[in-house]
Amino acid sequence: MILLIHKNGKSVVRVLKNEQELKVKSSDCVAALWELTEKFSDEIIGWCEEEFYENVALENWNKIFHHNLVMASYAVKTTFLPESIGYVDQLPFINVNRDVKYPTWQMSNDVGGINGAVLLRFKELFENISNLNSLLNSVAKIGQQNGLLCYSDPGLVRINKEQELRSTATISQLFSFVYQNYNSIWTTILLWCLFKYEHKFPLWAYVQSFSKEKYFQKKIDLPEVHLESESRNFSDSIDVLIPTMGRPQYLLQVLEDLSRQSLLPKMAIIVEQNPEVDAISELPELHTRKWPFQIIHHFIPQTGACNARNIALAEVTSDWIFFADDDIRLQPDLLEKVISEATKYRFSAININCKQPGEETVFHKIKQWGSFGAGTSIVKSSFAKKCRFSEVYEHGFGEDADYGMQLRKEGCDIIYHPYLEIQHLKAPMGGFRQKPVMDWEKEDLLPKPSPTVMAFAINYYTLEQIRGYKTSLFIKFYRKQTIKNPYAYIKNMRLRWKKSHTWAVKLLKKEE
Incomplete structure (x- = not known):
């Protein structure tokens, strides 16, 4: 096990292998990480912010990294991307429960690790990335789509988490990450949401992002799974x-x-x-x-x-x-x-x-x-x-x-x-299958989206995810309906959205 101890994700403080200090050529974090990956490809390559080193729970790491296709980190104080990533991503990997081992591609340079041979597979694609947090998140984002299992895991460190995380990404890094890792339309949706909901208009960051290399849907051939250990508690019931x-x-x-x-x-x-x-x-x-x-x-x-x-x-x-x-x-x-x-x-x-x-x-x-x-x-x-x-x-x-x-x-x-x-088999519906008519379906103006879908968003989305979902819904639904005047359409959809939210709140209150 190799542990790179760094200061603010920039400079190398020291490198340890099983508590023995190693020398590296570069004092830059990213360069040192690639160097260690090439030298120790059969090891777990870990990273840790200097202030958390004494609290790293190394006794748990073999269990956490029980095979080579696991990448895990834990955000003690800092994360890379701000909450505004929710404007472009409504999948479950955004709103992380930090109290449990939770699936997410969002990595932190506070503490974490990955198998060296696996990380090495990303070098050709990401060797121009100079920021440690940007590199870790890019590896996890593309890796997750190619079979890498990525987690936020509190077991990595013995320390109380901060209630509020501080994002380290600049606005330019945010736009670049979105352009590189998502369909390009989401870059424009991000700009619109920042303008509408946060009264920001970072036009230069938006324009610059289009000059970056595109990683979206890149294929990475990861190594075969190597199991360090298998569970002995085989249960077959x-x-x-x-x-x-x-x-x-x-x-x-x-x-x-x-x-x-x-x-x-x-x-x-x-x-x-x-x-x-x-x-x-x-x-x-x-x-x-x-x-x-x-x-x-x-x-x-x-x-x-x-x-x-x-x-x-x-x-x-x-x-x-x-x-x-x-x-x-x-x-x-x-x-x-x-x-x-x-x-x-x-x-x-x-x-x-x-x-x-x-x-x-x-x-x-x-x-x-x-x-x-x-x-x-x-x-x-x-x-x-x-x-x-x-x-x-x-x-x-x-x-x-x-x-x-x-x-x-x-x-x-x-x-x-x-x-x-x-x-x-998709068998035909059988029995008495007349769908009940919901109360909201009896109204002249139907809610959009369905109140049950809205209830899900209220329960599990961040505020930014809800706003991003609303924006993308308005865009996608426009071509599927009959109102072609944009102003009339937006007015109509706002009313339908409000109705959906009202009904969703009623449904959720009934369950309380």
Whole structure:
């Protein structure tokens, strides 16, 4: 383990290898970092601000960097980008919960580390970056899209975090980072948001950014995963949770696929919904057939996947939960493969690659996922049972995303795995499926976005993310509607946005 101790991310104070001091040619942080990366490619290359050195929790580092595709840092006092990065990025990696290990590409030069061989793969692309914080964030931003697992991890250091972080990026560095790492339109959206909401108009920083090298969507070929250690607590118990409604033949096919698994589930928890008066179950086979796992069957008159999943969550006793849809097909070794991969890499939640017949895989690398599939994921029960599907989203949009955010706030990262696949048949809706008419849908002027989507934004976005989302929504929706007068359109959308916010607040208050 190599630790580069620096002053303000600029000058090298000293370099230690297992507490023995090393000499480096350059006193510049970035140059020294590349030098160490080339000399010690098989080591973890760490960095630390001088004032935090005595509090670095080196005893935790082997556990944190348990394989070579982990990059982690912790912002004790400083971060690179300001809150205004939220104007251009509404993914979960922006609003970081600093109390837990949290997935994010936002790195700090306060303290952190990465495998030397992995960092070396970025040298050709980033060797012209002279600022340490800019380099670390660029590596993580591009790396995350190419299979690098990036975290804010409080376990790196034994120190109380500052409540307010100080951003070190200049306005020019902010614009350059956005231009280099996002679609170019976001640079203009950033300028507009700064002007509208902060009364700033950094035109020169905006113009200069377009002269920078573009990193957006660059492909980096990272090394194969090298596991320093594997978890010894292999757990193979899994419960399957399936809400269903009016599709008995599809549901029975899922159960038959489960009965052929090389790793059998312990329980299949079925929540069947039918709101019709005097209705009876369409699934007598759950009780008349013999299954190689326990069947728990709830037959309820209330519709809604959020309520159904919460009922099933209360029944879970196994170490893992498979959140499954009622119209999927599984290969016989799927559950065994998923649990094996999760155990090997210490993943706590895996979003399985779910494809419709004939559909091609889009992402081909294991990566941190910005979403969550409530019908395609396997999650460690110790995290899943701490969370509930919010009925704010019942019959609306956003319950998957909300549950995923709850998991992340508990310290559970969600990983997309392209080589673990299920087939989604997209069966026709069955049963009594007339969607309830929401109160806001009865009004002449419909809210935009949906109040459930707005509720999600209120719960999980920073103020800047909400404003950035509003700006991009107004731009994207313009070409999809009939009002072509820009002034009339903006006036109309402001009213619809306000209505959405009002309804979202009402929904959230009901849940309190």
